[in-house]
Amino acid sequence: MPAPKSLFCRQILLPEGWASDVVLGIGGDGRITSVGPCSEAAGTPEEAAGPVVPALQNLHSHAFQRAMAGLAEIAGSTDDSFWTWRDTMYRLVGRMSPDDIEAVAAKLYSELLKGGFGHIVEFHYFHHAAGGRHYANPAETSLRIIRAAKATGIGLTHLPVFYAHAGFGGTEPGEGQRPFIHDIDQFLSLLDALQPECAAASATLGLAIHSLRAATPDEMRTILAAEKTGGPIHIHVAEQEREVEDCIAWSGRRPVEFLLDEMPVDDRWCAIHATHMTADETARLARSGAVAGLCPATEANLGDGIFPATDFAALGGAYGVGTDSHVATTVAEELRLLEYGQRLRDRRRNRLATGAGASVGRTVFDATLKGGAQAAGLGSSGIHVGARADLVVLDGNDPFIGTAKDDQILDRWLFALGNGAVRDVMAAGQWVVREGRHNQEESIDSAFREVLARLV
The missing domain is CATH 2.30.40.10 (Urease, subunit C, domain 1)
Structure with missing residues (x-):
């Protein structure tokens, strides 16, 4: 010691x-x-x-995606969006080994430390080899994430991700998604196997549901009833407008509305993105105690939209920031873009300050420090x-x-x-x-x- x-x-x-x-x-x-x-x-x-x-907590990361930063900036023949970007990501996944995942994660984590982050919440869904072939150790890629965090010194909250379907209603996964897929028993066994590994590495273990697209409500309920981590629970929700439209077509409700109606959302939860919400959804999410996990640089890069941060903060909602696909790796860029997005939408300045005479920098720093610690399962900040x-x-x-x-x-x-x-x-x-x-x-x-x- x-x-x-x-x-x-x-x-x-x-x-x-x-x-x-x-x-x-x-x-x-x-x-x-x-x-x-x-x-x-x-x-x-x-x-x-x-x-x-204090170093901030980075509440949302897909570490392997740092390897493709800058490679999806070539215009396609149709209107580019998250969905066309995703095809590029799937091609990268098909070529990466566990050694590659570890090397890319270590590079990313060293960059994040240099950018002012001291803790990473890894939303880890890249579990298997190309085509969905399982490794001899089902926890292989998670162990590589743990090793990369330990080697660089960054604090880690590890969130293995349950991912079973391609779309709402239990649609069969596509070929590009096979490396992500688990059934319920496999996923719960993975969580059990990672308990001692995370404890030995002084890492916090939680879990994530990839999205309402990727898990049925019954699957989510079964996992939530059986999991024993006691750690954070994260989920992507309402990131894109098409996701909202598809959710309404499937359920008659919007994604955040459905999540709050059907799941026991509380202060263990982090709603990643939550970009497209009505005023009622915004108020309900703020009251739930969950953290809104914002990734301003990635959301801007993908053209997702602008989170209603001014309204959410005014309602007492908790929020933090992550770097998601890692087109940016610094505290300054994420917090600056968070504030600037609100300014561009409203055509006014100093949107997230708490009142006259308040510093915008101090306001967003304090809020993201507190929300990030909650989303990482760390308690105090x-x-x-x-x-x-x-x-x-x-x-x-x-x-x-x-x-x-x-x-x-x-x-x-x-x-x-x-x-x-x-x-x-x-x-x-x-x-x-x-x-x-x-x-x-x-x-x-x-x-x-x-x-x-x-x-x-």
């Missing part, structure tokens, strides 16, 4: 607000043991090289005693950061500087990023380059 350490922070964002001249005590287990004034510190602590903020020491040090030598104070720091980072402001990142008490470079960068990049050269 690493030796305990302490870190002196001239400026730090604590749950109660910004503070100056604070020393964090960090135990050998990677958790914060004390938060106090410099005068109480034993010995000489290391000094952070700039303002310190922020820098406090008992929390995992996942910290972002912004570059105090940058003039924009060095001359900013309190919430100005977040506004400069998120709306003016972007990822260039992230200098150092600590994960579970260990420095994994220093001066913008991951400590395993060379080996991770080498393995990733080999995968891309073969796949592309």
Whole structure:
């Protein structure tokens, strides 16, 4: 176990607000043991090289899709959409091995750490080989995700995904979907097998239902009654307009409406995307206690639409952000696009601020930190005693950061500087990023380059 350490922070964002001249005590287990004034510190602590903020939780990831970032930007012969993008993704899946999945995930997780994320929620549905052939170990690809997270240092919530059908009403899956498919018994056995593996890796285990398209209501109810993880439950819902139309044709109800009517949605749940909702659905989802899992860069890339974040937040709804298909990998880009989408829709500025004089950066940072922790199954959020020491040090030598104070720091980072402001990142008490470079960068990049050269 690493030796305990302490870190002196001239400026730090604590749950109660910004503070100056604070020393964090960090135990050998990677958790914060004390938060106090410099005068109480034993010995000489290391000094952070700039303002310190909590690393965010990334609440939605399909790690393997990082390998195809930028490869679906060639216009087709018809109107391109999520559904044409999906065909490109299926072709990638058919060529990837477990070794490839691990190498791509490690590359992604190192990038996410450099982008200011300290924890990843992996919505993992890539379970089998091409054509649906099962590996000798049914948990093979999940174990590769766990290994990649451990190697890079990022915290992990692992969500194996139940996926059985191609469309509403139990439609037979297509050939491109075969690597994702389980029956109920296989899926529950996978969850049981992953319990000790996640515990050994200090990872949180939950589960996901891919979507209302991919599981029948009876299958969902059976899984929810039998699962024993106690962790988060995530589902894609109402991402595309066609999905809404197909759900109405199948059930007479819209996707979020159907989900809230038929399933026991509560604060364990995270509704991924939930882009297309009526005012009533928006209010009901906010009241349910579930987190809305927003992926602004991917939603923009796919042309999905704009989530009603201003209305949802005004109703007290909880939300967080993820990077989904990983066309972006930084906190700054996701939070900036979240706010900018609301501005473009409303043709007004500063949409998600909590009121006159409030910082937009602070508002969205606090909200996504809290919602992300809930969606990851972590409970509390922020820098406090008992929390995992996942910290972002912004570059105090940058003039924009060095001359900013309190919430100005977040506004400069998120709306003016972007990822260039992230200098150092600590994960579970260990420095994994220093001066913008991951400590395993060379080996991770080498393995990733080999995968891309073969796949592309």
